[in-house]
Amino acid sequence: MKADGLKALTNAHAWVGLIISTVLFVVFFAGSLSLFRDNIDQWESGPHFANEQVASKVSLDQTIATVEQQYQIYMHDEVRIWLPSAQQPLINVTFAAELPDEQHQDHHLLLSSTSNTIVGDGERFDFANFLYGLHVDLHIDDVGKYLVGLVTLFFFVALISGVVIHWRKIITKFFMYRKDGSKDRLLDAHNLIGVMGLPFHIMYAFSGLVFNLLIIYQISYVIVLYNGDQEALFRDAGFVETHLDETKIKQPMVGLDQLMIKAKQALGNVEITRVSIEHFGDQSASVVFSGADPSQFSTRKEIKYHIATGEVLYKTLNNYDNTLRSGLSIIASLHFGNFAGYTIRLLFFLLGLGTCYIILTGNLMWIEKRAKQRKVNQFGLHLVKAMTSGGFIGVIFATAVGFIAARLLPVTMVERSDMIVNIFFACLLGAIISALLTKQQAQFSKLFCKLTALLLCAVPLLDWALLSNDILVMINLGKFDVIIVEAMLILLALGCWKFGSAINQETKVTIENEVTVSETI
Amino acid sequence: MWSRTLSGFILGLLISISVALNLNLMLPIAQDVSLLIGLLVAFPIWVTVQVWSYHFSSAKEAWLKGLMVLAPCASLSIILMLMRTFG
Numbered sequence: 001m002k003a004d005g006l007k008a009l010t011n012a013h014a015w016v017g018l019i020i021s022t023v024l025f026v027v028f029f030a031g032s033l034s035l036f037r038d039n040i041d042q043w044e045s046g047p048h049f050a051n052e053q054v055a056s057k058v059s060l061d062q063t064i065a066t067v068e069q070q071y072q073i074y075m076h077d078e079v080r081i082w083l084p085s086a087q088q089p090l091i092n093v094t095f096a097a098e099l100p101d102e103q104h105q106d107h108h109l110l111l112s113s114t115s116n117t118i119v120g121d122g123e124r125f126d127f128a129n130f131l132y133g134l135h136v137d138l139h140i141d142d143v144g145k146y147l148v149g150l151v152t153l154f155f156f157v158a159l160i161s162g163v164v165i166h167w168r169k170i171i172t173k174f175f176m177y178r179k180d181g182s183k184d185r186l187l188d189a190h191n192l193i194g195v196m197g198l199p200f201h202i203m204y205a206f207s208g209l210v211f212n213l214l215i216i217y218q219i220s221y222v223i224v225l226y227n228g229d230q231e232a233l234f235r236d237a238g239f240v241e242t243h244l245d246e247t248k249i250k251q252p253m254v255g256l257d258q259l260m261i262k263a264k265q266a267l268g269n270v271e272i273t274r275v276s277i278e279h280f281g282d283q284s285a286s287v288v289f290s291g292a293d294p295s296q297f298s299t300r301k302e303i304k305y306h307i308a309t310g311e312v313l314y315k316t317l318n319n320y321d322n323t324l325r326s327g328l329s330i331i332a333s334l335h336f337g338n339f340a341g342y343t344i345r346l347l348f349f350l351l352g353l354g355t356c357y358i359i360l361t362g363n364l365m366w367i368e369k370r371a372k373q374r375k376v377n378q379f380g381l382h383l384v385k386a387m388t389s390g391g392f393i394g395v396i397f398a399t400a401v402g403f404i405a406a407r408l409l410p411v412t413m414v415e416r417s418d419m420i421v422n423i424f425f426a427c428l429l430g431a432i433i434s435a436l437l438t439k440q441q442a443q444f445s446k447l448f449c450k451l452t453a454l455l456l457c458a459v460p461l462l463d464w465a466l467l468s469n470d471i472l473v474m475i476n477l478g479k480f481d482v483i484i485v486e487a488m489l490i491l492l493a494l495g496c497w498k499f500g501s502a503i504n505q506e507t508k509v510t511i512e513n514e515v516t517v518s519e520t521i
Numbered sequence: 522m523w524s525r526t527l528s529g530f531i532l533g534l535l536i537s538i539s540v541a542l543n544l545n546l547m548l549p550i551a552q553d554v555s556l557l558i559g560l561l562v563a564f565p566i567w568v569t570v571q572v573w574s575y576h577f578s579s580a581k582e583a584w585l586k587g588l589m590v591l592a593p594c595a596s597l598s599i600i601l602m603l604m605r606t607f608g
Contacts, residue, residue: 011522012575157572160568160569217559220541220542224602327557
């Protein structure tokens with residue numbers, strides 16, 4: 001490539017990286033934590049139900065009967081039941097309940113699998129889902145989803161442009177890390193982590209695009225290839241929908257236990273994890289039993305019955321027997337890192353944090369370069385500095401406060417999860433405003449990093465101060481979710497503390513250099 | 522920079538859609554396999570065109586060169602669609 005082209009591409013790489021940096025940092029940070037979503041979920045709720053055991057036989061009929069005693073289930077929404085496992089001993093049921101004036105309200109109940117009684121409200125333990133939602137769509141619904149998709153697209157662009165820029169030196173300078181010059185150190189760290197994690201980054205950029213922007217190609221295929229027939233595309237794509245029309249004739253929802261026995265026989269080597277019921281209470285009601293085959297990579301099995309007759313409506317033993325759905329399932333498994341236990345998730349977690357560091361070093365290099373220029377837009381420079389310190393450290397700080405709130409707020413509090421979300425966004429907003437108002441960005445970042453590290457360390461202390469007996473019960477039962485989450489938070493705290501200290505040294509070096517320069521002059 | 526971003530974004534999207542459709546219309550394979558291939562190639566093409574547009578020194582050049590790639594791809598798509606409709 002010609003020098004002009006390379007220079008234009010280098011400028012574009014820095015520009016694109018800067019534009020997407022804050023959202024990308026939030027997405028990668030929340031995504032890295034979400035690799036341990038189930039553990040965070042159990043960290044939050046597990047100690048409050050530490051003595052709950054998994055029943056040897058779970059009764060779906062009793063579960064439904066218990067829910068129906070207290071709620072009038074809304075027929076037009078799906079009823080979903082997540083069966084208990086060794087890690088998660090409760091039955092989770094989500095549904096909508098009918099209210100007067102044709103209104104309905106969503107519910108998430110936690111039921112004991114041994115007594116089939118309602119033991120808690122699942123909506124009060126939602127911090128893990130909140131972090132995952134932040135990763136997926138920043139909690140701005142469809143707009144957020146497409147925004148994250150666009151950011152992911154330009155992340156992919158930054159990756160490929162980075163490879164093109166660095167291509168001639170990708171082998172020779174692979175292990176280069178110059179620790180003396182500040183700019184060299186940032187650049188070498190940026191390149192080193194970027195090149196070493198390249199397959200991981202490309203996989204995440206591609207899979208993220210598939211999740212968030214696939215609809216663009218879906219629309220074009222429907223219009224051009226399928227003459228507007230979306231159902232035909234879905235059929236070819238393996239999304240087989242076998243709906244039965246509602247009859248408006250009431251049908252008691254019983255016999256699900258018998259159907260589950262039949263489903264287990266029909267699906268073979270699979271642990272059924274989810275049961276979903278469509279048209280609850282109607283004669284047309286159907287139930288789907290689904291689960292993953294533990295002996296194969298990314299293979300889901302599913303069977304659907306008509307509840308009234310027991311007739312099989314649909315069955316698949318291999319990802320709906322469709323290549324596209326198998327491909328999507330593989331892409332999802334790679335993205336979620338759920339195919340090789342904790343080892344791969346830990347690796348992905350570290351690489352995810354490494355990506356956060358790449359984004360940070362990219363911004364710091366841009367700031368350093370601009371700060372040296374005579375004609376620079378001071379407001380723009382201050383804005384980037386503030387978004388880097390307030391936005392990047394702010395999201396870690398807000399997460400730390402969110403964890404503390406999730407541990408401190410009483411489980412009896414009705415709006416508990418909403419309160420944690422409000423606290424999170426208030427902290428993030430406060431951090432960004434504080435960063436915008438401060439002039440001493442280095443000092444601010446240093447103190448903010450160390451404060452965040454202390455808050456992250458406070459979470460394990462609070463865990464053991466408040467719930468030590470329950471945590472010990474969990475550990476004795478072989479459930480280590482609290483320990484895993486605490487280890488993750490301590491690792492983050494160490495990173496924040498180390499980074500805060502590095503800012504201290506950096507400031508010192510810069511001041512010393514400035515003194516040397518002024519003395520020379 | 523914004524104008525080159527726009528050229529890469531729009532032309533990259535159109536070229537990727539066109540190539541994915543062409544592959545779907547030309548490859549004599551099952552439809553689900555064809556859809557998966559289209560999915561696998563579409564995003565990387567979009568990203569490549571976006572990166573390519575950034576390496577030009579002006580937006581005008583990026584638009585012109587991009588259109589020169591889009592024109593044959595889109596023409597082939599139209600021909601293949603006509604062949605499917607009337608062939």
